[in-house]
Amino acid sequence: MATITANPARTTGTARRGGLVSQTGYITGRWLRAQYRSPALIAFTLVQPAIWLLLFGQLFKGVVALPGFGDSSYIAFLTPGIVMMTALMTSGWAGTTFIADMERGVMDRMLTSPVRRGALMAGQLISNGTTTVIQTIIVFAIGIAAGARYDGGAVGYLVTIVASMLVGTAFGSLSNAVALLTRQQEALIGIFQFVSLPLTFLSSIMLDLELAPHWVQVAARYNPVDWAAVAARQALSADPDWSSVARHGLYLAAFTLIVGYLSTRAFRTYQRSV
Amino acid sequence: MPSTSHALEASDLVKTYPAGRKKPPVRALDGLTFAVPEGVVLGLLGPNGAGKSTTVKILTTLSRADSGTATVAGFDVVKQQNDVRQAIGYVPQKSSSDPMATGVENLVLSGRIYGLSRQEAVRRAAELLERFDLTEAGGRQVRTYSGGMQRKLDVALGLVHRPRVLFLDEPTTGLDPEARADLWNEVERLSDNEGLTVLLTTHYLEEADRLADQLAIVDHGQVVAEGTPEALKAELRGDSVQVELVDADVDGNVRRLLGHLPGIGEIVVDGNTLRARVDRGATAVPAVLGALEEKAIPVTAVTVSRPSLDDVYLQYTGRSFRAAENTVGQVEGSAA
Known part of the structure; x- marks a missing residue:
């Protein structure tokens, strides 16, 4: 008893709580260490985009000759698209880390500690974002090696990297949310495959939308992956339409913030069900 | 306070x-x-x-x-x-x-x-x-x-x-x-x-x-x-006698037989095992063995013990701890 009354600060309900930024830093550190302890995993996720890039780049070389195709080199057109697709596909797996934490007691221990939910989410996503940057650079390297050339300067590459990170962060947080809601590896992977295919094909990742049916053009207007691909291509072109880059970039940033917020709320749903 | x-x-x-x-x-x-x-x-x-x-x-x-x-x-x-x-x-x-x-x-x-x-x-x-x-x-x-x-x-x-x-x-x-x-x-x-x-x-x-x-x-x-x-444990009076039979007491004969002996309280059957609360273990065991031998019922083992937590558990929940684990085990599977 005496120990309690001797230290009134303990009972007044004002426990010191770490800030969001510092806590996010600790959590990011955890995921970065885990990630770079098995770099083979990053290489593994690059196999698929490399195949798409090289195979499709060759296979559809001729489509640029079709009337209405805006670009003159297909590999140059395809590369930013494959960058976004890679960011999407890789981030779909983000939630598997949450599921592994739930299958052990790690998630429950974290949620009973003073760590903020926002830090748990952001830390994992930042670590995921670093993977996206590395992959974006490698995909570009492959594309350039295969003959892609861009007139836009450093700003174009920077916009592409930022856009790919936003795609990775938005869909990574969605993946984490699905993980928290379903708590099952199979459900997570199933749902993500179901979603990622239309996101990839109802966009300008593979083809100039001028060649697509009208309904695909309409669908692509609401597709965040397409926003990223459009912003990147514009920024990389010789004479970028900066208002289009800014508009699509803003859509993408707003989308990322909204899904990030909603995903963080999924912790509550998870806690209601444990 | x-x-x-x-x-x-x-x-x-x-x-x-x-x-x-x-x-x-x-x-x-x-x-x-x-x-x-x-x-x-x-x-x-x-x-x-x-x-x-x-x-x-x-x-x-x-x-x-x-x-x-x-x-x-x-x-x-x-x-x-x-x-x-x-x-x-x-x-x-x-x-x-x-x-x-x-x-x-x-x-x-x-x-x-x-x-x-x-x-x-x-x-x-x-x-x-x-x-x-x-x-x-x-x-x-x-x-x-x-x-x-x-x-x-x-x-x-x-x-x-x-x-x-x-x-x-x-x-x-x-x-x-x-x-x-x-x-x-x-x-x-x-x-x-x-x-x-x-x-x-x-x-x-x-x-x-x-x-x-x-x-x-x-x-x-x-x-x-x-x-x-x-x-x-102290709240439970007496001792606990446990009889392991070779064959399960399917028709309840053994249970009835032991139930008539003096100084024996409630009997619980759990597979081949009968557990009884008794006032004094030392006097109950010979009586239990004598009664079983008279009816030629084969016995694997008889043990007498001071009250254990298992007995406490039995007392308050009406079932032995092991039996409870087997029946309730599935319920929290979905809730846990």
Whole structure:
């Protein structure tokens, strides 16, 4: 008893709580260490985009000759698209880390500690974002090696990297949310495959939308992956339409913030069900 | 006195889980109530599905009760969540360390989350590794640890920030006897030397008997008996006689036969085993053996014992501990 009354600060309900930024830093550190302890995993996720890039780049070389195709080199057109697709596909797996934490007691221990939910989410996503940057650079390297050339300067590459990170962060947080809601590896992977295919094909990742049916053009207007691909291509072109880059970039940033917020709320749903 | 006079206080907790479509919800807690003074090791004893883990989840702020109130270290688990979290250590049923990180990294991260400086966290990590005999393994990834080592690290993780209340949810389930004994010693040291309040859930009677200063027997989401293990056992008068038959007593003949003997109380049948409460073991055993021999009923073994926690459990729940585990086992499968 005496120990309690001797230290009134303990009972007044004002426990010191770490800030969001510092806590996010600790959590990011955890995921970065885990990630770079098995770099083979990053290489593994690059196999698929490399195949798409090289195979499709060759296979559809001729489509640029079709009337209405805006670009003159297909590999140059395809590369930013494959960058976004890679960011999407890789981030779909983000939630598997949450599921592994739930299958052990790690998630429950974290949620009973003073760590903020926002830090748990952001830390994992930042670590995921670093993977996206590395992959974006490698995909570009492959594309350039295969003959892609861009007139836009450093700003174009920077916009592409930022856009790919936003795609990775938005869909990574969605993946984490699905993980928290379903708590099952199979459900997570199933749902993500179901979603990622239309996101990839109802966009300008593979083809100039001028060649697509009208309904695909309409669908692509609401597709965040397409926003990223459009912003990147514009920024990389010789004479970028900066208002289009800014508009699509803003859509993408707003989308990322909204899904990030909603995903963080999924912790509550998870806690209601444990 | 404010509620701070108890380190843990649960009052009339109710928690239901949906059981799926067209099924009534599962009532995991049904008015659970108990109180624990500071520095005491409370054992929540009960079969799987009795509501032990649900209780721990509510007290650690992981889950929320449908109704009822609870305080931990004087803080309300709903209104003062963050204070509760700062004051407790939680060792979940499943291993709670990150297998891809080393022991040191796990401990330092935990320390940082609770607000220790980097230097403090590193020092505390080394201290805990030393204490749990893990110093050598500290630099290795946890996935290379044995089950016993992982469990020790789990407890260390719960202690990084020097909590006032420690929750141990079935800490020794799945451990080999040696690792279990190790952990028991450690928990005893914690409560004896550091005055830590510990809430321990277990379905091992032996563990409850050894570690708990105070026991709460939980059945169907309620505390059915509370007290020190000794007091609970002392409340039962007489001894317990256990007869193992070669053939099961299918038609109840043996039960009736023994029931007519003088000085024999209630008899419970569990497979080939009959258990009876008797006034005096020493006089009951010859009478039981004589009666069985007269009717030529073959017997494997007869044992007489002082009341055990199993008898206490039987007394309060109407079924033997082992039988309870088998029947209720599935219920919490969905809720846990």
